[in-house]
Amino acid sequence: MTHIDETSTLMLEDRHSSGVYIKRDLTIVRGEGAYVFDDMRRAYIDCVSGQGASNLGHAHPAIVAAIESQCHQLMVCPEFLHTPTRAQYQAALCAATQMDRVFLCNSGAEAIEAALKFARVLTGRRHIVSTMRAFHGRTMGALSTTWNKAYREPFEPLIGDVDFVPFNNTERMISAITPNTAAVILELVQGEGGIHPAEIEYVQAVEKTCRSMGALLIIDEIQTGFGRIGSLFAFQQYGIRADLLCLAKSIANGLPMGAVLLRTGLPSLPPASHGSTFGGNPLACAVGLAVLQTLQTTDLIKRARERGAEVLAYLNENLSSQVVREVRGRGFMIGIELRQKVAPILQALGNEGVLALSAGPTVLRLLPPLIIDDETLWQAIEIVTRTVNNATR
Ligand SMILES: Cc1ncc(COP(=O)(O)O)c(C=O)c1O
Numbered sequence: 001m002t003h004i005d006e007t008s009t010l011m012l013e014d015r016h017s018s019g020v021y022i023k024r025d026l027t028i029v030r031g032e033g034a035y036v037f038d039d040m041r042r043a044y045i046d047c048v049s050g051q052g053a054s055n056l057g058h059a060h061p062a063i064v065a066a067i068e069s070q071c072h073q074l075m076v077c078p079e080f081l082h083t084p085t086r087a088q089y090q091a092a093l094c095a096a097t098q099m100d101r102v103f104l105c106n107s108g109a110e111a112i113e114a115a116l117k118f119a120r121v122l123t124g125r126r127h128i129v130s131t132m133r134a135f136h137g138r139t140m141g142a143l144s145t146t147w148n149k150a151y152r153e154p155f156e157p158l159i160g161d162v163d164f165v166p167f168n169n170t171e172r173m174i175s176a177i178t179p180n181t182a183a184v185i186l187e188l189v190q191g192e193g194g195i196h197p198a199e200i201e202y203v204q205a206v207e208k209t210c211r212s213m214g215a216l217l218i219i220d221e222i223q224t225g226f227g228r229i230g231s232l233f234a235f236q237q238y239g240i241r242a243d244l245l246c247l248a249k250s251i252a253n254g255l256p257m258g259a260v261l262l263r264t265g266l267p268s269l270p271p272a273s274h275g276s277t278f279g280g281n282p283l284a285c286a287v288g289l290a291v292l293q294t295l296q297t298t299d300l301i302k303r304a305r306e307r308g309a310e311v312l313a314y315l316n317e318n319l320s321s322q323v324v325r326e327v328r329g330r331g332f333m334i335g336i337e338l339r340q341k342v343a344p345i346l347q348a349l350g351n352e353g354v355l356a357l358s359a360g361p362t363v364l365r366l367l368p369p370l371i372i373d374d375e376t377l378w379q380a381i382e383i384v385t386r387t388v389n390n391a392t393r
Helices: 006-016 061-073 084-097 108-123 140-144 149-155 170-176 200-213 282-297 300-318 343-351 374-390
Strands: 028-032 035-038 043-046 101-105 127-131 162-165 181-187 216-220 244-247 258-262 324-330 333-338 363-366
Touching: 043 374, 061 282, 084 101, 084 258, 084 282, 101 108, 108 140, 108 181, 108 216, 108 244, 108 258, 127 170, 140 149, 162 170, 170 200, 181 200, 200 216, 282 300, 300 324, 300 333, 300 374, 333 374, 343 374, 363 374
Parallel strands: 127 162, 127 181, 181 216, 216 244
Antiparallel strands: 028 035, 035 043, 101 258, 244 258, 324 333, 333 363
16 A cells, blocks of 8 residues: 555545535544544544544454454354354343344444334334434435434435424424324434433333324434443433334444344334345444443443533533533533534634534534543543633634
8 A cells, every 4th residue: 555644634535535524634543542643643632432433432452352353253244144243242232222123234324214114114104203403314214304404405305204393392292293103213312413411201201102102212322322321321311111222323332333122012023124234244243242241341331420420510610601501411421502603612622632523503512432531531621611711702
C-alpha cells in the first residue's frame, strides 16, 4: 500500500467521500481506552465513543482477543448453516434480555427495518405510531418513523401509515393506538432528538395499551443499550417488556452489528420472510459475546449509573444558566441544552482536547465510554463546564 500522509487524508476524503457527512477537520489515527489520538499525536478524551458504538472504549483487551481468536477460526457463515459461536451468542443475548428469539443484522436502521416488518407480518396490521423528536435511522422504513422532516421529506413517499405523537404524552399516545395499529415504536431516552428520558408511568401506560389493543411495542435501545444509561438495558429501569427489542451500536463495541429480540409468546415468524447475508456472522457474534461477558462480570454499569448521576448533579450546579437551558440524561448519556448553537462549542471543546457530539442544533451530547477512569472523566467534565460557561452568544 502506498503511504498516505495526513494532509492527503483530509484531501482524499473530502474529494471522494459521498458528501452526506458534515465533517470536522480532524484526522483520528488511533484509539486507546477513553482516548483517541490525531495525526499530530494529540490526545483527546473521547466523549463520542463512535456515536455510542464503543461503550467499552478503544482496543479493549477482551474485544481484541475475541476478534483475534475468531478470525482465525471462522469469519463468515450464513445463517442457513449452524455455527457454535452464533449459537452461544444467541443464547446469551436472549438470556441477557429475557427474550425468546433473536434476528441478527448489521446496524441500527436494519434492526428497526426488521422490527417494522416483523410487526406487520405478526399482526397483519399496517399502522405504526412513533413519537415527535424520535430518531430510528435513515433507511426507508426506519426513516418513516423518524421525526425530523429535514431527514424525511426529500425521500417521500415513505412507507406511509405512520403517526407521530408528542413524547411523554400518555393521553395522545393512547388515543393514537387503534385496532389497525401494528406497533408503537419508542426510545426510552431519545438520543438524536436531544437526550430526553421517557417517564416511567408513560412507558408503562404505553406497554399496557399496546397489550390491550394487540399492538406490538417496539423498544429502540440502539443507543441506550449495553450499559449506556446505567443498566445493561434501559427497559430494566422502566419495569416493562418489549415485544420487539432493537439493539445495535455498542452491541459489538464498534463492529457493525444489530439485533431484534422477540418476546416469548409471539407467533412464529414465517420462514424466509426476512434475512441478511452478513447477519449473525461469527466474528460479530464472538465480539458480541465478549461485550456481554465483560459487562456482566465487571462493575462498569454500576459505575456509569453512579458517576453519571454525580456528573449530572455537578453540571446542574456549575453550568451557567445564561448559556444553558437544561441538563438531562441517565448514566453516561448526557445532554446539555444550550441557549445557542452547539457547533462552536464542539469546536472549542476539540481545541481543549475533548471530543463530544451534538444531539440536534442546540444540545451538547456527552457519551463517554463506560471504561473511562474517574480522573479522565472529571477532567473532561471540568473542560466541558469551563468551555460552555465561557461561550459567548
Ligand atoms: C435510537 C437510534 N435508533 C436507530 C439508530 C440508527 O442506527 P444506525 O446508524 O446504526 O443505522 C440510531 C443511530 O443513531 C439511534 O440512535
